[in-house]
Amino acid sequence: MSFPIIDAVAALVFTVLLPPFVGIVLFVVFLASVGKTVGIRLKYVEILLYIFEFGKKRLAKKRRYLSSVSELNEEDELECNSQYESNNVFKKPDKDAHLETHEFEWSDSFQYIAKGMQTIVDDEVTKRFTAEELTSWNFLTRTNHNYEFISVRLTIFWVVGFIFRYCFLLPLRVSILSIGVGILVVFTTVINFLPECQLRKWLGYWAYLATFRLVSRAISAVVYCHNLENRPKSDGICVANHTSPIDCAILSCDNVYAFMGLIVICTYVVGSLPNSSFKRRMNKRVSMFCFDFLSGALSLVCRYHNKDNVPRQGICVANHTSPMDVLVLACDNTYDMVGQRHGGFLGIFQRALSRASDHIWFERGEVKDRYAVARRLKAHVEDPSKMPILIFPEGTCINNTSVMQFKKGTFEVGGIIYPVAIKYDPRFGDAFWNSSKYSMMAYIYMMMTSWAIVCDVWYLPPMSKREKETSIEFANRVKAEIAKQGGLVDLLWDGALKRSAPKKELKEYFQQEYSRTLKLVDDLEGEEGNQNVVRRKISKIENPREEPGKVWSNADVEKTETTSPKPKDISSENLSPYINSLDNNFSSINGIKSKVNGNIIETESKTINNDIDIVNGKEIDTEISKLSKDFETELRNRQNILENLIKENVPNNFETGLKTVKKSHFMNGEKEPERQIAE
Amino acid sequence: MGNKSSLMLQEQDIKDIQAETGYMPSQIERLYSRFTSLDKGDNGSLSREDFLRIPELAINPLGDRIVHAFFKESQDDRVNFRQFVRVLAHFRPVKKTQENKLNSRDEKLRFAFKMYDLDDDERISREELLAVLNMMVGENISDEQLNSIAERTILEADRDGDRMISFTEFCAALERTDVEQKMSIKFLK
Numbered sequence: 103m104s105f106p107i108i109d110a111v112a113a114l115v116f117t118v119l120l121p122p123f124v125g126i127v128l129f130v131v132f133l134a135s136v137g138k139t140v141g142i143r144l145k146y147v148e149i150l151l152y153i154f155e156f157g158k159k160r161l162a163k164k165r166r167y168l169s170s171v172s173e174l175n176e177e178d179e180l181e182c183n184s185q186y187e188s189n190n191v192f193k194k195p196d197k198d199a200h201l202e203t204h205e206f207e208w209s210d211s212f213q214y215i216a217k218g219m220q221t222i223v224d225d226e227v228t229k230r231f232t233a234e235e236l237t238s239w240n241f242l243t244r245t246n247h248n249y250e251f252i253s254v255r256l257t258i259f260w261v262v263g264f265i266f267r268y269c270f271l272l273p274l275r276v277s278i279l280s281i282g283v284g285i286l287v288v289f290t291t292v293i294n295f296l297p298e299c300q301l302r303k304w305l306g307y308w309a310y311l312a313t314f315r316l317v318s319r320a321i322s323a324v325v326y327c328h329n330l331e332n333r334p335k336s337d338g339i340c341v342a343n344h345t346s347p348i349d350c351a352i353l354s355c356d357n358v359y360a361f362m363g364l365i366v367i368c369t370y371v372v373g374s375l376p377n378s379s380f381k382r383r384m385n386k387r388v389s390m391f392c393f394d395f396l397s398g399a400l401s402l403v404c405r406y407h408n409k410d411n412v413p414r415q416g417i418c419v420a421n422h423t424s425p426m427d428v429l430v431l432a433c434d435n436t437y438d439m440v441g442q443r444h445g446g447f448l449g450i451f452q453r454a455l456s457r458a459s460d461h462i463w464f465e466r467g468e469v470k471d472r473y474a475v476a477r478r479l480k481a482h483v484e485d486p487s488k489m490p491i492l493i494f495p496e497g498t499c500i501n502n503t504s505v506m507q508f509k510k511g512t513f514e515v516g517g518i519i520y521p522v523a524i525k526y527d528p529r530f531g532d533a534f535w536n537s538s539k540y541s542m543m544a545y546i547y548m549m550m551t552s553w554a555i556v557c558d559v560w561y562l563p564p565m566s567k568r569e570k571e572t573s574i575e576f577a578n579r580v581k582a583e584i585a586k587q588g589g590l591v592d593l594l595w596d597g598a599l600k601r602s603a604p605k606k607e608l609k610e611y612f613q614q615e616y617s618r619t620l621k622l623v624d625d626l627e628g629e630e631g632n633q634n635v636v637r638r639k640i641s642k643i644e645n646p647r648e649e650p651g652k653v654w655s656n657a658d659v660e661k662t663e664t665t666s667p668k669p670k671d672i673s674s675e676n677l678s679p680y681i682n683s684l685d686n687n688f689s690s691i692n693g694i695k696s697k698v699n700g701n702i703i704e705t706e707s708k709t710i711n712n713d714i715d716i717v718n719g720k721e722i723d724t725e726i727s728k729l730s731k732d733f734e735t736e737l738r739n740r741q742n743i744l745e746n747l748i749k750e751n752v753p754n755n756f757e758t759g760l761k762t763v764k765k766s767h768f769m770n771g772e773k774e775p776e777r778q779i780a781e
Numbered sequence: 782m783g784n785k786s787s788l789m790l791q792e793q794d795i796k797d798i799q800a801e802t803g804y805m806p807s808q809i810e811r812l813y814s815r816f817t818s819l820d821k822g823d824n825g826s827l828s829r830e831d832f833l834r835i836p837e838l839a840i841n842p843l844g845d846r847i848v849h850a851f852f853k854e855s856q857d858d859r860v861n862f863r864q865f866v867r868v869l870a871h872f873r874p875v876k877k878t879q880e881n882k883l884n885s886r887d888e889k890l891r892f893a894f895k896m897y898d899l900d901d902d903e904r905i906s907r908e909e910l911l912a913v914l915n916m917m918v919g920e921n922i923s924d925e926q927l928n929s930i931a932e933r934t935i936l937e938a939d940r941d942g943d944r945m946i947s948f949t950e951f952c953a954a955l956e957r958t959d960v961e962q963k964m965s966i967k968f969l970k
Contacts, residue, residue: 212963218847220966221837608840613919
């Protein structure tokens with residue numbers, strides 16, 4: 103059986119379309135292998151932007167026409183409750199700040215109700231886990247479903263774009279990817295058979311670099327790196343805005359399984375090399391090449407800013423939007439990954455990676471042991487020969503609009519932190535991977551059929567922990583820097599909210615906030631306040647003395663009566679519930695009183711014991727010494743007086759007189775001189 | 782994402798909802814898009830869990846009561862879009878030019894009253910107020926103090942001496958409060 107028409111069409115397609123297609127593929131492969139670009143990707147991105155701008159104008163026109171009638175009186179809708187900005191949810195007020203307190207009012211609950219309703223209509227957190235909203239349409243059906251048929255011209259653009267993306271870009275990318283991988287497999291196998299020599303080293307280096315560049319062509323990746331001088335150096339930790347170890351593993355699947363083979367082979371080659379500075383250099387080249395290749399497979403366009411900040415060592419932290427973050431960063435520099443050890447397919451990838459370099463993989467149980475993790479990170483950071491570690495401290499992917507809470511663990515390790523901000527350009531295709539909505543394969547497919555991935559990478563100046571700064575404060579400082587540079591919203595919410603419920607402490611925080619503004623009755627604390635309430639009630643009933651167990655003086659009652667609101671009219675049937683409640687109050691007060699009494703007695707006896715201690719010890723000693731001193735001075739004075747008297751009265755018998763006086767003094771004690779004076 | 786959802790919302794539905802709630806069609810579309818994004822199981826209705834998946838609502842001290850307010854009218858513990866919009870319409874800012882429907886002062890007050898009225902008997906007892914107070918302050922204020930606050934609040938608002946607050950007494954207690962402003966929410970775009 104044969105289909106002549108199909109055959110004919112196929113033949114036509116192969117003869118007319120294949121040669122240029124193959125030509126393009128070979129051209130790209132060639133370019134990647136020599137590490138050059140002709141700026142096609144940049145031009146491509148510029149053209150796309152121009153087209154999007156056109157589409158936006160058309161859309162705006164249409165929209166205005168459609169909605170001009172209904173949205174006229176929406177202006178006055180604006181004046182309403184703007185004081186409950188959800189953004190300020192976490193403004194931690196000063197603990198010591200004096201808060202306006204007020205008594206409880208029924209309307210106190212309104213702020214919670216209004217805020218709750220506001221969050222139902224729109225909230226800060228969950229929308230960070232879904233695709234970002236765009237201001238213009240980028241001709242992708244997935245971003246907006248009913249724009250396609252809004253005007254004829256837009257529809258044409260969309261159809262052309264669709265054909266271009268699916269019939270040209272996708273096959274081109276897939277073939278570039280497979281060719282790149284094929285080349286790599288062939289080369290690395292060949293290299294593996296070569297004897298250890300200069301040629302082998304050189305070939306390995308070349309193969310690694312070429313593959314990665316090729317892969318990055320496959321996704322039309324355009325990466326702009328800023329501040330390259332801040333690139334992480336090997337003695338620090340690179341903090342990117344993404345999270346966890348798993349990401350690099352995700353990355354592996356994301357870049358199609360062939361890439362896995364590529365990495366496995368590359369790293370195997372490098373891993374077989376002896377441990378030396380050459381191996382390190384080699385690994386760097388190989389991994390950069392592999393990732394570059396990958397980014398090519400996804401048309402990744404990256405702009406690296408401030409290349410002088412590129413980390414060389416230490417910890418690199420970055421914000422996390424998609425599994426591609428790793429790819430983006432790895433195109434420009436090599437990093438060691440940190441993550442949980444996985445089995446199966448990811449396990450192969452991890453083992454391959456760690457063959458060539460010192461990636462940190464944790465066993466399942468070990469991850470929970472924060473100290474073990476920190477210890478291994480610390481050991482890694484302190485070794486200057488190791489690559490910088492790449493960490494995404496958010497722990498999950500956020501949709502490219504905000505940065506969420508950074509886990510503090512990374513910042514406890516010490517050492518220099520190299521913050522990296524990654525921001526994708528959403529106009530060309532959303533890089534965010536909504537893992538709860540799309541599978542990995544669906545995500546790869548979406549990436550391969552989108553226009554391009556354009557992203558900016560900023561290497562920020564290295565930061566280190568200040569003295570007296572807690573790791574949480576430090577983490578927030580780094581986060582603020584990344585948010586500022588990347589133009590992202592700085593949120594304090596925990597990224598883990600994507601999957602798990604928020605912690606109870608946050609609710610308690612609100613409750614605490616509210617209770618601090620709540621004026622306790624008469625602004626008195628504790629039991630005294632409670633008594634006051636009862637007093638108030640008594641004054642309301644106007645007859646305090648009829649209650650048993652009354653403990654207050656008349657003066658007290660008079661005072662409260664003057665401040666109380668107007669007394670109510672009271673009939674006997676109205677009074678009984680009050681009396682009941684009063685009884686309850688009194689019994690509770692009695693309980694408190696006995697408690698207080700107990701307390702007081704305890705403290706009283708304690709202070710008494712203390713007093714006794716003091717008296718027994720030091721106090722008595724000083725008392726005695728003071729007394730004996732007084733006695734001595736008194737004695738000396740009297741002796742002097744006595745001697746004078748003797749001199750005056752008995753000059754002749756001076757010697758004997760003195761002797762007798764002295765004698766009597768010694769015999770009768772201190773009383774003797776007194777008597778003599780009196781005589 | 783986006784306005785995909787509006788395809789499922791019929792023109793007639795939008796008109797009906799607009800007539801009932803006073804929301805603009807664009808707002809209804811937006812709310813519907815939000816409704817579908819909250820509806821994780823694609824059931825066309827929301828469960829309590831769907832609501833409490835919003836972190837900011839889950840940590841709201843009165844979050845449970847607010848969610849409960851949506852389930853007042855439904856029998857099977859699910860909220861459909863019409864019910865969803867109707868409840869939210871209570872919080873539409875009051876407009877001077879427009880005839881007030883669900884967002885009148887009276888409706889707003891009734892909504893707030895129901896937040897306190899836990900057992901739906903149209904009266905707020907001391908115990909009910911105490912329970913709501915407990916939700917709002919948590920562990921931070923002693924039971925004795927809360928007790929006395931509840932006691933005093935009830936006493937001051939109670940007019941007929943039955944130690945319960947009826948809706949009319951509730952309104953009287955909030956006579957001087959700017960309910961229109963406090964019980965309204967900003968609507969994005």
